Amino acid sequence: MSELDLSHWLTPKLRALDAFLESRFEQVWPESFREPLRYPVFGGGKRVRPALVFAAHEACAPAADVAAAVPAAAAVELVHTYSLVHDDLPAMDDDDERRGRPTVHVQFDEATAILVGDALLTEAFGILADGTGTAEQRIAQVQCLARAAGHAGMVGGQVGDIAGGVSDVDALKRVHAAKTGALIRSSCVLGGLAASADPATLESLDAYGTAVGLAFQLADDVLDADEDAGDDGPPSYVSLMGVQRTRALARELVTDALGHLDGLPQPTALRALARFIVDRRS
Amino acid sequence: MSELDLSHWLTPKLRALDAFLESRFEQVWPESFREPLRYPVFGGGKRVRPALVFAAHEACAPAADVAAAVPAAAAVELVHTYSLVHDDLPAMDDDDERRGRPTVHVQFDEATAILVGDALLTEAFGILADGTGTAEQRIAQVQCLARAAGHAGMVGGQVGDIAGGVSDVDALKRVHAAKTGALIRSSCVLGGLAASADPATLESLDAYGTAVGLAFQLADDVLDADEDAGDDGPPSYVSLMGVQRTRALARELVTDALGHLDGLPQPTALRALARFIVDRRS
Numbered sequence: 266m267s268e269l270d271l272s273h274w275l276t277p278k279l280r281a282l283d284a285f286l287e288s289r290f291e292q293v294w295p296e297s298f299r300e301p302l303r304y305p306v307f308g309g310g311k312r313v314r315p316a317l318v319f320a321a322h323e324a325c326a327p328a329a330d331v332a333a334a335v336p337a338a339a340a341v342e343l344v345h346t347y348s349l350v351h352d353d354l355p356a357m358d359d360d361d362e363r364r365g366r367p368t369v370h371v372q373f374d375e376a377t378a379i380l381v382g383d384a385l386l387t388e389a390f391g392i393l394a395d396g397t398g399t400a401e402q403r404i405a406q407v408q409c410l411a412r413a414a415g416h417a418g419m420v421g422g423q424v425g426d427i428a429g430g431v432s433d434v435d436a437l438k439r440v441h442a443a444k445t446g447a448l449i450r451s452s453c454v455l456g457g458l459a460a461s462a463d464p465a466t467l468e469s470l471d472a473y474g475t476a477v478g479l480a481f482q483l484a485d486d487v488l489d490a491d492e493d494a495g496d497d498g499p500p501s502y503v504s505l506m507g508v509q510r511t512r513a514l515a516r517e518l519v520t521d522a523l524g525h526l527d528g529l530p531q532p533t534a535l536r537a538l539a540r541f542i543v544d545r546r547s
Numbered sequence: 548m549s550e551l552d553l554s555h556w557l558t559p560k561l562r563a564l565d566a567f568l569e570s571r572f573e574q575v576w577p578e579s580f581r582e583p584l585r586y587p588v589f590g591g592g593k594r595v596r597p598a599l600v601f602a603a604h605e606a607c608a609p610a611a612d613v614a615a616a617v618p619a620a621a622a623v624e625l626v627h628t629y630s631l632v633h634d635d636l637p638a639m640d641d642d643d644e645r646r647g648r649p650t651v652h653v654q655f656d657e658a659t660a661i662l663v664g665d666a667l668l669t670e671a672f673g674i675l676a677d678g679t680g681t682a683e684q685r686i687a688q689v690q691c692l693a694r695a696a697g698h699a700g701m702v703g704g705q706v707g708d709i710a711g712g713v714s715d716v717d718a719l720k721r722v723h724a725a726k727t728g729a730l731i732r733s734s735c736v737l738g739g740l741a742a743s744a745d746p747a748t749l750e751s752l753d754a755y756g757t758a759v760g761l762a763f764q765l766a767d768d769v770l771d772a773d774e775d776a777g778d779d780g781p782p783s784y785v786s787l788m789g790v791q792r793t794r795a796l797a798r799e800l801v802t803d804a805l806g807h808l809d810g811l812p813q814p815t816a817l818r819a820l821a822r823f824i825v826d827r828r829s
Contacts, residue, residue: 293698294725298706302698351665356657375638376709379661383633383668384698390672391693400682407689411673416575416584416666424580427658443576 266537278319285335301373301381305346309364314341314452320534321456327531336396337455340389344414347385405458409451418447441482450474469525476522483515484543515543548819560601567617583655583663587628591646596623596734602816603738609813618678619737622671626696629667687740691733700729723764732756751807758804765797766825797825
């Protein structure tokens with residue numbers, strides 16, 4: 266599957282995702298909260314995590330209706346979005362711009378940005394609970410997302426990132442595995458859970474997600490290094506290992522990720538996504 | 548059941564709750580995040596919402612093990628706690644002190660307070676998903692809590708509260724019904740869900756919770772008015788209706804709440820809590 270095919274494959278799925286998200290944010294009270302709440306959700310995100318959910322779902326159940334994976338795709342995107350809204354706050358990374366637009370606290374105000382994040386995080390769990398599939402499937406999804414998003418995952422990773430003091434590759438890996446890796450892994454597992462995958466398959470998806478999550482971060486660091494052409498700022502894989510070794514490790518991780526897909530009924534999209542993640546130009 | 552008996556009834560339940568919360572926050576990474584995360588959870592809260600969960604559970608299933616209600620009790624307390632941590636932030640209500648101690652952002656810093664809130668909210672859903680009972684019971688609990696905590700509930704109410712412009716009792720009621728009422732209602736319903744209550748019983752618990760939630764807010768306003776002896780500040784029931792009418796409405800609501808308990812197997816604790824909520828001195 267080429268990049269072009271990947272886009273062709275993904276477009277109808279993202280359309281279903283957007284329609285679903287629209288339906289969840291149709292009725293918002295107070296009315297004045299509707300725009301701030303929708304602003305970061307429909308803000309031009311790449312939807313990498315939903316793509317992984319859809320691909321993992323298809324890998325396990327190629328004949329199943331894509332609708333079964335939409336709630337999980339929406340939930341991971343909302344958790345990702347909430348984390349960006351909070352991370353951008355003045356007390357955290359203090360970013361004024363994201364995806365070429367003012368961040369939520371700049372466009373509205375800080376209190377609104379805090380509350381938008383809180384509402385999106387809560388909505389993610391509501392969506393999984395209201396979702397498709399059996400109660401067992403849905404509860405497993407809530408467990409999976411809570412573990413990825415909470416203090417053992419994203420939040421802990423952000424704490425570690427802010428705390429600083431990272432001076433070697435292993436410590437950096439641990440922070441990234443929690444901050445960005447946990448949600449990427451859980452996106453893959455959630456897709457599998459939506460397809461009622463068996464435990465061994467869920468483990469393969471988890472291993473694929475672990476490798477892809479780290480490769481994603483390495484590729485990001487290489488892209489950032491190309492942009493900055495300097496090595497000030499917090500330690501990155503590039504500043505600790507150099508561009509060459511970072512690129513080589515990303516390629517190794519993709520090979521590792523692909524190895525976990527053998528035996529899945531239809532892993533074409535997962536394969537294409539792993540390659541896309543390290544080959545992308547932005 | 549007198550106030551003394553209520554305390555006697557509640558003590559072993561809160562001990563079970565605290566032991567459970569201890570177990571959930573034993574292993575925290577990074578280690579430096581452990582203290583900030585625990586600080587507001589074990590900070591001398593009155594545990595009113597867990598008390599309602601336990602009482603509603605007992606009302607429906609007097610012979611059942613109290614352990615079945617512990618996850619729901621923990622979840623509502625964590626959602627309440629997260630909301631206080633975020634509401635206290637400088638961009639929101641900017642409070643330096645709570646329960647006689649520095650607030651989280653004063654004791655640690657603002658970034659930590661944002662992340663502590665995010666982690667507690669996430670943990671609440673994780674606890675319900677990991678909880679006791681069937682998958683159906685647990686998923687109904689996640690749905691109930693997500694609705695109460697999200698933009699249709701607490702978050703929306705806080706948005707309305709910050710936006711201001713409330714000038715009559717009905718508008719104030721709508722803000723409070725969302726900001727504080729929704730979680731109190733859901734505490735009662737969650738207790739019922741933990742006891743596998745039937746839909747009619749859950750409706751009764753919801754109606755009881757609605758009345759008690761508003762009565763709680765009215766009683767708070769009367770206590771605040773007694774303290775302040777002034778009427779500056781945002782509009783309250785006392786500033787809009789006077790102390791007499793506020794007190795009278797609170798008593799009416801308690802009568803209304805008690806009326807919804809007829810037919811429940813063991814509503815003694817719910818009755819005592821309704822009375823305690825309006826009679827309390829702090």
